[in-house]
Amino acid sequence: MQPGSGSSSKSDRNLVEKNRRMHMKSLYSMLASLILPQDSKANPPILVLLDLATTHVKHLQERIEELKQAKELLKGDNNRTQKRKRGAIAPVINLRNFESALEVNLISGPDKKFMLHEVITALEEEGAEVIAASHCTVGDMVSYIIHSQAISSRIGIEPSRVDERLKKLISLNY
Structure with a gap:
């Protein structure tokens, strides 16, 4: 070395x-x-x-x-396609809570039995201010996305009440 x-x-x-x-x-x-x-x-x-x-x-x-999951809901599988041929598909509601903001996702078939203004009214009555709303149609499925925030940050929005109210609204109209 x-x-x-x-x-x-x-x-x-x-x-x-x-x-x-x-x-x-x-x-x-x-x-x-x-x-x-x-x-x-x-x-x-x-x-x-x-x-x-x-x-x-x-x-x-x-x-x-x-x-x-949202893609699968929109895309659908064979069972859903067969159900569409036989009858209507029940709308799907998904809520996402972000502190003082709330995002509502509604997916329904072409025979949508609810009115968008009824959903917005329900949100406003629960203390939410709608910031933006959009919709997308894929095949015979319609998807709505509604962004809202609490009118008062001290009070906030109670997502469980909003969810219950929207499900009741849709079940009455479906």
Whole structure:
């Protein structure tokens, strides 16, 4: 063994380690830019950043599942197609609560027996202000999405009452 070869090997290892640390720092920085709000100047510890990223990925996975279910409802399967031929399909209601905001998703067949203004009136009577409403027709299915927020943030919206009221409204008209 030559006297200079040991120090050369050690400096190579040091250089490799330095490059690895720089690469990891770059990756954490990129992750922070994707996870943290754009106006955030805070640089959280790596463990906090990884926890935030994990939570974000889980939220995205849940959202994917919700979208897959909505797609299946719109797309329908063979059983649903046969039911359509025989008769009407009951409307589907899905509520999503976001603190002082509420999103209502209604999916119905072509023979929709409810009026959109009745749904909006029910929301307003429960203390919600409708911010936006949209609809989409795919085949013979109609999907409505209504975004609302609480008129008063102190009072808020009671999602269970809204859900019960909308189901009653639809069951009366269906």
